[in-house]
Amino acid sequence: MDTKSLVGTYNKKGQKIVEPEYMLFEAPRTQEFMTGSEVVKEGIRRASVDVSIAYPITPQSEAAALVGELYVEGYVGEYFRGENEFAVMSECAGASFGGARVFTTTSGPGTLRAYENFPMWAGSRLPILINVMVRGVNSPLSIQPDTLEMGMILETGMLIWHAETAQEFLDFLLAGFIVAEEPDVHIPIAVCIDGFFVSHTKDMVMLPPADITLTPYDPYRSPVPCMDMEVPPIRMMRDPFVMKSNYISYATHASWQQEVRAACERSRKHTIRLIGGLIEEERTDADILIVSSGTAVAQGREAVRLLADEGIRVGIVKIKTIRPFPHEELRQATKNAKLIFVPEFNVAGWMAREIKAILPDNERVIAGPHVCGGMTMPPEVIVKEIKKVLAGRKEAVHG
Amino acid sequence: MDKIKINDEFFDIMPPEYQELVEEATYGKEDRGWKDVGVAKELIEEHSLCAGCPESIAFRYVLACLPNPQDTVMVGSTGCTSLVFPHVAIHNIHSLFGNQNAVASGLKRTLALRFPDKVKDVVVLAGDGATVDIGLDMTLQSWFRQEKFTTICFDNELYANTGGQESGLMQKGFVGKMAPAGKKFDKVPLPEIARDSGCHYVAMMTVSKPNRVEKAIRNAILVAREIGPTYIQLYTPCILEIGKQMMEGLQEMRDSEGPGKRFEFKEYISDEAKVFLDEVDAERKAKKKALRAARA
Ligand SMILES: Cc1ncc(C[n+]2csc(CCOP(=O)(O)OP(=O)(O)O)c2C)c(N)n1
Ligand code: SF4
Numbered sequence: 001m002d003t004k005s006l007v008g009t010y011n012k013k014g015q016k017i018v019e020p021e022y023m024l025f026e027a028p029r030t031q032e033f034m035t036g037s038e039v040v041k042e043g044i045r046r047a048s049v050d051v052s053i054a055y056p057i058t059p060q061s062e063a064a065a066l067v068g069e070l071y072v073e074g075y076v077g078e079y080f081r082g083e084n085e086f087a088v089m090s091e092c093a094g095a096s097f098g099g100a101r102v103f104t105t106t107s108g109p110g111t112l113r114a115y116e117n118f119p120m121w122a123g124s125r126l127p128i129l130i131n132v133m134v135r136g137v138n139s140p141l142s143i144q145p146d147t148l149e150m151g152m153i154l155e156t157g158m159l160i161w162h163a164e165t166a167q168e169f170l171d172f173l174l175a176g177f178i179v180a181e182e183p184d185v186h187i188p189i190a191v192c193i194d195g196f197f198v199s200h201t202k203d204m205v206m207l208p209p210a211d212i213t214l215t216p217y218d219p220y221r222s223p224v225p226c227m228d229m230e231v232p233p234i235r236m237m238r239d240p241f242v243m244k245s246n247y248i249s250y251a252t253h254a255s256w257q258q259e260v261r262a263a264c265e266r267s268r269k270h271t272i273r274l275i276g277g278l279i280e281e282e283r284t285d286a287d288i289l290i291v292s293s294g295t296a297v298a299q300g301r302e303a304v305r306l307l308a309d310e311g312i313r314v315g316i317v318k319i320k321t322i323r324p325f326p327h328e329e330l331r332q333a334t335k336n337a338k339l340i341f342v343p344e345f346n347v348a349g350w351m352a353r354e355i356k357a358i359l360p361d362n363e364r365v366i367a368g369p370h371v372c373g374g375m376t377m378p379p380e381v382i383v384k385e386i387k388k389v390l391a392g393r394k395e396a397v398h399g
Numbered sequence: 400m401d402k403i404k405i406n407d408e409f410f411d412i413m414p415p416e417y418q419e420l421v422e423e424a425t426y427g428k429e430d431r432g433w434k435d436v437g438v439a440k441e442l443i444e445e446h447s448l449c450a451g452c453p454e455s456i457a458f459r460y461v462l463a464c465l466p467n468p469q470d471t472v473m474v475g476s477t478g479c480t481s482l483v484f485p486h487v488a489i490h491n492i493h494s495l496f497g498n499q500n501a502v503a504s505g506l507k508r509t510l511a512l513r514f515p516d517k518v519k520d521v522v523v524l525a526g527d528g529a530t531v532d533i534g535l536d537m538t539l540q541s542w543f544r545q546e547k548f549t550t551i552c553f554d555n556e557l558y559a560n561t562g563g564q565e566s567g568l569m570q571k572g573f574v575g576k577m578a579p580a581g582k583k584f585d586k587v588p589l590p591e592i593a594r595d596s597g598c599h600y601v602a603m604m605t606v607s608k609p610n611r612v613e614k615a616i617r618n619a620i621l622v623a624r625e626i627g628p629t630y631i632q633l634y635t636p637c638i639l640e641i642g643k644q645m646m647e648g649l650q651e652m653r654d655s656e657g658p659g660k661r662f663e664f665k666e667y668i669s670d671e672a673k674v675f676l677d678e679v680d681a682e683r684k685a686k687k688k689a690l691r692a693a694r695a
Contacts, residue, residue, distance in 0.1 A: 091501045
């Protein structure tokens with residue numbers, strides 16, 4: 001099946017199949033006031049999703065349930081509640097191995113329970129889209145947003161995008177399927193949002209019409225065989241490398257790991273085409289920059305306003321894709337900065353570590369402020385952190 | 400059925416295994432069965448199990464008895480069996496340890512969605528650790544959900560691949576690694592649990608009698624295709640861990656299948672499945688009769 005040839009035809013729900021570019025940039029949009037969970041429903045409605053498997057956990061339960069409504073309405077081919085997140089992600093794997101476009105969503109402890117599957121998805125080149133609504137994972141129990149779990153997904157081989165707003169979330173969901181499924185990428189993607197702040201608050205969202213949908217997934221564009229016995233099988237190998245020789249095992253594993261990571265890097269061109277750059281910049285000629293992702297950026301913008309009132313000029317770099325990490329873009333955007341603040345919704349400061357690892361003169365990077373376990377990040381906390389550091393370095397930096 | 404073809408210009412550069420697969424395959428052959436093991440090696444030729452391991456012959460029987468290999472996808476799990484799957488010439492998935500019934504659930508539903516007018520069989524084949532211990536919830540839940548595929552457990556009564564640790568299917572009192580004072584509880588009665596959990600065809604046996612294995616495999620796959628989940632438990636002793644020689648596997652199985660023994664033949668068939676299997680049998684007999692009449 002050539003999915004391009006389906007463009008302009010209608011699916012069984014009467015939705016017209018359109019190119020992703022049309023869906024994202026050209027289709028007329030109407031304004032709706034909706035929660036992030038409702039955004040999931042509207043995104044999936046327009047995404048030609050074949051299979052979705054669900055398990056409840058706060059704050060994603062509502063989103064997973066709304067996808068169930070879509071199934072009853074006939075927009076999703078198959079849907080059920082699995083027995084736990086590890087099983088759900090395994091069920092998603094089976095569905096994807098069989099050639100379906102697969103969506104699921106999870107959160108916090110659910111993400112960790114599912115974890116073993118993520119590197120397996122990536123290694124098996126399964127372009128599953130998982131929405132991660134981040135929340136605390138540690139004890140004592142918390143259901144509040146915390147991006148610690150994103151830090152734990154970093155090295156699974158998956159693409160990771162982090163949306164700041166409901167609008168961006170919608171666009172990331174739609175673009176995410178397309179980028180993840182490109183034959184030169186074809187790896188899973190985690191589209192992350194900050195739980196509650198995006199999932200549960202209402203926001204203005206510009207929606208494309210409900211009677212159009214993305215081109216469906218074509219399993220035969222996969223770089224690895226689809227497990228449906230439609231292409232001739234073969235006895236794959238005489239000696240399973242896992243047992244035969246350490247050298248063969250090493251060579252196979254190492255080259256495959258590199259290939260999965262290279263696939264992640266190759267996603268850049270498609271990502272730039274569909275969601276703009278990997279980062280967004282505002283006033284990056286300033287000496288002081290705030291660099292972060294998700295709603296920490298929104299709070300950073302408030303802090304910038306407060307600081308401007310005091311005559312301190314601060315710029316912002318928003319990171320949209322955590323994997324691939326925008327190395328070169330960040331180096332360019334921060335080349336004039338004397339101080340780089342990285343506010344984060346987690347205790348570990350993994351984002352600051354990522355940034356420190358790739359920038360020259362990385363003593364410029366201040367890991368903080370941090371909030372964890374669900375506090376909002378009051379802009380005043382960011383302002384305070386910036387002023388504290390400035391006070392200590394008065395001579396060096398002129399706000 | 401369309402046979403697989405190789406473009407003439409490429410024929411001589413294809414690996415010999417592949418040429419053979421194309422020329423000799425029994426894909427599409429009705430009434431394939433265990434007797435094809437000696438001649439049809441296209442589905443499995445070599446294996447990397449220990450010499451004499453009963454899993455190797457069990458594997459061959461299973462593959463030779465698939466009613467529809469050209470449209471069957473298998474799902475495995477980590478364990479000794481995962482060393483065999485790379486040699487198997489039908490699509491097979493190894494994802495993780497214990498999640499095989501979950502993977503198969505997603506797979507079967509997707510294949511049903513994508514190929515509504517075609518039979519696509521899904522068969523799970525995994526060890527007892529994967530089926531009964533780490534994966535037990537996923538095994539059972541797939542049965543509760545009435546997923547339409549067959550689960551086959553190679554019961555060697557221990558975790559062989561990691562060197563002989565205690566398994567839920569190990570017999571009580573057996574001293575195994577991680578059961579240093581002997582296993583404390585009885586062999587988990589999975590066939591009974593399978594029946595009560597909604598399996599429509601359940602069989603437990605050794606692989607010492609190929610006719611019986613063949614019949615069970617065919618029944619299980621046909622019932623799963625038409626009605627709902629099915630389960631087969633095959634005793635495939637780990638000769639290495641129980642200290643037997645490579646020629647002793649067959650005898651070990653025979654010794655364990657007599658009346659009152661651990662692997663006395665068991666079969667449960669739901670009423671629905673019984674009706675269906677009777678129809679299948681009647682059809683097959685009528686076909687044979689017609690064939691004989693035509694020849695006479
Ligand atoms: C999550 C996880 N835990 C443990 C292991 C290690 N492991 C690999 S195979 C195996 C035992 C397999 O036993 P069984 O399923 O009975 O199959 P057998 O090797 O006996 O055929 C274990 C524990 C693993 N691969 N993954
Ligand atoms: S370890 Fe045991 S079960 Fe595994 S291949 Fe050897 S004999 Fe067979």
